[in-house]
Structure formats: structure tokens, C-alpha cells
Amino acid sequence: MTAGVALVTGANKGIGRAVARRLGLLGMTVYLGARDDGRGKAAEDDLRAEGLDARFLSLDVTDEHSVALAARSVADEAGRLDALVNNAGTGAPVRLPSATPLEEVRRTYETNVFGVITVTNAFLPLLRRSPAGRVVNISSLLGSITHAARRDDPSGVFPPGVFPAVLDYNTSKAALNAITVTYANELRGTGILVNACSPGFVATDINDHQGDLTPDEGARIPVLLATLGEDGPTAAFLGEDGTADGQVLAW
Ligand SMILES: NC(=O)c1ccc[n+]([C@@H]2O[C@H](COP(=O)([O-])OP(=O)(O)OC[C@H]3O[C@@H](n4cnc5c(N)ncnc54)[C@H](OP(=O)(O)O)[C@@H]3O)[C@@H](O)[C@H]2O)c1
Structure with a gap:
């Protein structure tokens, strides 16, 4: 059993x-x-019915006031945070990059990029009070610039030509990857480990349930990163087959 306090954004x-x-x-x-x-309350009820200590926390990652209130309430109630999982994410309807309205790109960035920065900064003081703070950013293989640039390479992760060119989502996750490394570097030596992961292609609302993994299977790597031991990595990008000691994705 792992005692401790965790926050997962977009946990409903x-x-x-x-x-x-x-x-x-x-x-x-x-x-x-x-x-x-x-x-949020419905998810809390479901998880509490399984005997878990689950607590709904009102939190819109795009609303700085909501994030500040949420951080205050975790500070008052728990006094610290051991694991922050920046999971809330969104994407605009898929279009060609050149046909994507800027407004849609901005909207995706508000959640996937600026939301993560807002939440991380608000909860960092509580993570610093943990003996072993962990930050997990739920990114995507689609955020990998290396894999995107190798789109036509027959040894790539997708068949040649198949890597989807989605402007808002892919570039927001590429930014999230860079943000992950940036925070990891600031926090080196503090005991706080900051990593990103691609959970795999998971059947959820975001992809109209086209994914081939269940949400529980997709949760494996984020949980591994949220509960890393003190010798675990920081500034790593793990894929669905990742391991704490090496199996990483190209950025
Ligand atoms: N599914 C996949 O194959 C896949 C692959 C790679 C990465 N990911 C990433 O995994 C994460 C979770 O996605 P999912 O597949 O589980 O999709 P999902 O079922 O659509 O869940 C997205 C969650 O994010 C929440 N959310 C969106 N905007 C928010 C905001 N402004 N404030 C707070 N919460 C917000 C949603 O809340 P509402 O219910 O209120 O909308 C929902 O709880 C995302 O970051 C996604 O990019 C998913």
C-alpha cells in the first residue's frame, strides 16, 4: 500500500x-x-463505493481562480501533495493543419499547455512539502517531433504516411513534452520527479472509443510514474510499454 495524497485532473x-x-x-x-x-461527484461516489478515499475537487484547468481555490482546499485539508497527474486534455476536430482555425489551436492550448502550467505552479508548494513529489504529464506519442519527422520511415511507429498531422493536438503535446523537461530541470535535486507519458491508444470519448486499450490499461504507465521510487527517472517520456529503468520514447 502507498499512503499519500494524489491529484488527478480531468478525473471524472x-x-x-x-x-x-x-x-x-x-x-x-x-x-x-x-x-x-x-x-465529479458521480465519479467520487463510484470510487467511494469501492472503498477508496476519493474526493471530488472542483477544478477547471483553464480557470486560474478555480485552480487557486482547489490548491487552497487541498492545502487546508491534506497539507501536502505527493503526486500530481496532469491528465485533463482536449483536441479540436481533426482537420488539415492549414485549415485549422487559430481559435481552435488556442482553445486546445488553453487546456493542454497553459492549463498544465497553471495547475503545476499552483500545486508546486504542496509538492515541495512531500518527501517524494511526483508530477506526471499525460502527453501523447503524437507529440513526438522525432516520430512525426520520421513519418515516411518504414521502421517508424506507424506505417509510412500514417502519422496524423494534427496541428492543435500534436503541437500542444510537443509543448507539453518541452514543459515536462523544463520543470524536471528546475526541480532536479529537490526530490520531485517530473515525467511525461503516452498512455497508448485508449478507448475513451476523446477518440470516440476507437482505441484498443481500456482506460485501466492506459492507466498503468501514469500510475507507475506517479509512484516512482526515489531512484526513478526525471525528464523521461514513457510509452505504453515503458519501464521506470529505461524503455523510453523519443521526444
Ligand atoms: N485516449 C487516448 O488514446 C489518449 C492517447 C494519448 C494521450 N491521451 C491523453 O490522455 C488524457 C485523458 O484523455 P482521455 O482519453 O481519458 O479523454 P476523455 O475521456 O475525453 O477525458 C478527458 C478529461 O479531461 C477533462 N477536461 C477537459 N478539459 C478540462 C478542463 N478545462 N478542466 C478540467 N478538466 C478538463 C474532461 O472533463 P469533461 O468530462 O468535463 O469534459 C475529462 O475528464 C488527455 O490529456 C489526452 O490527450 C489520450
């Missing part, structure tokens, strides 16, 4: 809910960040 459904459940099963107190009260 999909991968976030599955990550929260797995952390709860490990014995952690888990704050379920959700922007909608009804959906």
Missing part, C-alpha cells in the same frame, strides 16, 4: 478516472479534479 472519466482508481487502490487519498460538479 476516461484515463484520468482509471488513474485515480488505481492510485486509490494503492491506498492513496485521491483528489478527483473535475470541472463539472455533477460529473
Whole structure:
């Protein structure tokens, strides 16, 4: 069992809910960040019915006031944070990059990029009070610039020509990868480890349930990174087959 306090953003459904459940099963107190009260409380009820210490936390990652209130309430109640899982994410309808309205790119960045910065900065003081703070950014293989640039390489991760060219989502996750390394470098030596992962292609609302993994399977790597030992990596990008001691994705 892992005692401790975790926060998962966007925890009312999909991968976030599955990550929260797995952390709860490990014995952690888990704050379920959700922007909608009804959906957040419903997830809390479900997980509490399984005997888990799950607590709905009102949190819209694009709203600085909401994030500040959420951080204050975790500070008052728990006094520290051991694991922050930046999971909340979104994407615009898929279009050619040249046909994507700038407004759609901005909207995706508000959640996937600026939201992560807002939440991380708000909760960093609480992570610093943990003996072993962990930050996990749920990125995507689609954020890998290396794999995108090798789109036509027959030995690439997708068949030649198949790597999708999605402007808002892919570049937001590439930015998230860079943000991950930037925070990891600031926090080296503090005991706080900051990593990114690609959970795999998971059947959730974000892809109309086309994915081939279940949310619980997609939760495996985020949970591994949220519960790393003190000798675990920082500034790493793990894929669905990742391991704490080496199997990493190209950025
Ligand atoms: N599914 C995959 O194959 C896959 C692959 C790679 C990476 N990912 C990443 O995994 C993460 C989770 O996605 P998912 O597949 O589980 O999709 P999902 O089922 O659509 O879940 C997305 C979650 O994010 C929440 N959210 C969106 N905007 C928010 C905001 N402004 N504030 C707070 N919460 C917000 C949603 O809340 P509402 O219910 O209120 O909308 C929902 O709880 C995302 O970062 C996604 O990019 C997914």
C-alpha cells in the first residue's frame, strides 16, 4: 500500500478516472479534479463505493481562480501533495493543419499547455512539502517531433504516411513534452520527479472509443510514474510499454 495524497485532473472519466482508481487502490487519498460538479461527484461516489478515499475537487484547468481555490482546499485539508497527474486534455476536430482555425489551436492550448502550467505552479508548494513529489504529464506519442519527422520511415511507429498531422493536438503535446523537461530541470535535486507519458491508444470519448486499450490499461504507465521510487527517472517520456529503468520514447 502507498499512503499519500494524489491529484488527478480531468478525473471524472476516461484515463484520468482509471488513474485515480488505481492510485486509490494503492491506498492513496485521491483528489478527483473535475470541472463539472455533477460529473465529479458521480465519479467520487463510484470510487467511494469501492472503498477508496476519493474526493471530488472542483477544478477547471483553464480557470486560474478555480485552480487557486482547489490548491487552497487541498492545502487546508491534506497539507501536502505527493503526486500530481496532469491528465485533463482536449483536441479540436481533426482537420488539415492549414485549415485549422487559430481559435481552435488556442482553445486546445488553453487546456493542454497553459492549463498544465497553471495547475503545476499552483500545486508546486504542496509538492515541495512531500518527501517524494511526483508530477506526471499525460502527453501523447503524437507529440513526438522525432516520430512525426520520421513519418515516411518504414521502421517508424506507424506505417509510412500514417502519422496524423494534427496541428492543435500534436503541437500542444510537443509543448507539453518541452514543459515536462523544463520543470524536471528546475526541480532536479529537490526530490520531485517530473515525467511525461503516452498512455497508448485508449478507448475513451476523446477518440470516440476507437482505441484498443481500456482506460485501466492506459492507466498503468501514469500510475507507475506517479509512484516512482526515489531512484526513478526525471525528464523521461514513457510509452505504453515503458519501464521506470529505461524503455523510453523519443521526444
Ligand atoms: N485516449 C487516448 O488514446 C489518449 C492517447 C494519448 C494521450 N491521451 C491523453 O490522455 C488524457 C485523458 O484523455 P482521455 O482519453 O481519458 O479523454 P476523455 O475521456 O475525453 O477525458 C478527458 C478529461 O479531461 C477533462 N477536461 C477537459 N478539459 C478540462 C478542463 N478545462 N478542466 C478540467 N478538466 C478538463 C474532461 O472533463 P469533461 O468530462 O468535463 O469534459 C475529462 O475528464 C488527455 O490529456 C489526452 O490527450 C489520450
